Amino acid sequence: MHYLIVSFSHKNSTLAIREKLAFVDETAQINAMRELNSHPCISESMVLSTCNRVEIMCSCSDTESASNALFGLLSRHCGLSAQELHERADVFDDEGGIHHLFSVASSLDSMVVGETQISGQLKDAFKLSQDNGFSAQKIARAMSYAFKCAAEVRNATNISSKPVSVASVAIAKVKESVGEVNGKKALVIGSGEMSVITCKHL
DSSP: OOEEEEEEEEESSOOOHHHHHHOOOOHHHHHHHHHHSSSTTTEEEEEEEOEEEEEEEEESSSSHHHHHHHHHHHHHHHHSHHHHHHHHHHEEEEHHHHHHHHHHHHHSSSTTBBSSSSHOOOHOOOOOHTTSSOOOOOHHHHHHHEEEEEEEHHHHHSSSSSOOOOOHHHHHHHHHHOOOOOTTOOOOOOOHHHHHHHHHHH
């Protein structure tokens, strides 16, 4: 069996593309994993969908066939051609996939290196997959080691000495631009997790 990850992030896709690719709720993620696991060469799958990345991980017997299945699913989901998605995506398999997973879990692949949210988002994605029977031994083993790696990175470096998020960095930039924010009015557009955290930082 092989590991396969198809990744769309701030590194290879615009915000508009990532918004089209996003799985807006758990039902959409579950439906995607159900379709993937029904493919004859895919035995396990997991969908990670955040404001900055959409990634699908699977355990498969044939990476080429599984890759075609993943891009076909994503094409139907977002309305973009499979060819365009394939040209844009980062695709990782086996050791490359595990290396990428460890980098994501450790926040080394994040827009803001050291941000603390991705680990929780990854745990939520894995729990959703596991609770609904879409992942088993292969993905569970990879995720277990990914979380151990993330903990080791936090413990062995200063990466989490000052916990950060995209929202906290954005507010820091606002303060640099306008100075003191007390007494000023701010407008936050959006009702998602990032917007809520931005309001808290304000």
